[in-house]
Amino acid sequence: MILENSFKTISIHKIPRNCFLGFFYIFILNLISMTRIFIGLLICLLFLNCDKKKEKTVIKNKPYIISYENKELKRHYDSLAVRPPSTKGFFYGESQLIIDQKGNLYFYQKRHIQILCSYGSENDTLPHFLNLQPKDIVKIPKKCLKDFLSENILSKEKKRHILIIGSQSDTIKDPYFLDFLKSNIIQTYYIRRTTQEEDTVLKYKNNSDYYYSDSIKWDRTKIKLPNK
CATH class of the missing domain: 1.20.5 (Single alpha-helices involved in coiled-coils or other helix-helix interfaces)
Structure with a gap:
């Protein structure tokens, strides 16, 4: 139990x-x-x-503001005991890079002319008429920017390693261009706003329109046309 x-x-x-x-x-x-x-x-x-x-990424690709950088550069030059040569009147060089408002990159060259003495360009306040044509301007793939400029500029003698950069916008944000600028591949360059002639010719090129410079109503306050 x-x-x-x-x-x-x-x-x-x-x-x-x-x-x-x-x-x-x-x-x-x-x-x-x-x-x-x-x-x-x-x-x-x-x-x-x-x-x-x-x-x-934002820090790496800090925008380049032309008006601000020009003021800072002027302030730096003014502080020097011996000022470097003025860039006034220096609108064009042998090699030009253009950046449009969408960030597209273009390139054109002028015929190289060796200058042995000053011819008064520093007194010019307006860019001279170049007779630039749409066929003279080539579009550069952004990823190829460094290689393209190296091939077309660094292959020349050292004193010709100069690049003039014209932007349609005061602020440049394109990461490929900013990366190129930071790389310091081309050490001598000058950044400005695009000229009236560059803007006009580029517009005709992108629209695939027939371009004839004599038919353009140029603003004579922005360009120095040849005497006829």
Whole structure:
């Protein structure tokens, strides 16, 4: 009788099968919940890393503002005991790079003329008429900018390693150009706004229109036309 009661007591403390299934179900739910929390934290970390990368990109590709840089350059020159040669009247060189408002890059060259003495260009306030033609301007693929300029400028004698850069916008944001500028491949360059002639010829080129300079109503306050 005592033995029988002992067995009954043991059987009372047995956990039913349904309880085991319940515990297992709760465990699975907790596991799923923890997994979701882990995935959420992982996504947050990824977003934080993306934000940091964006910040680094912004710092690396700091825009070049022509008007601001010109003021800073003038302030620097004014502080020097011996001032370098003035860039006044220096609108064109042998090699020109143009940046349009969309960030597209173009290139054209003038015939190289060796100048042995000053001919008064420093007194000019207007760019001279070049007789630039649409066929003279070539579009440069952005990814090829460094190689293109190296091939067309650095292959010449060192004193001709000069690049004139004309931008249609006061602020230059194109990352390929800014990366080129930072690389210091071409150490002598001058950045200005595009001239009336460059803007006009580039417009005709992009529209594939017939260009005849004599039919253009030039603004004589912005360009020095030849005497006829």
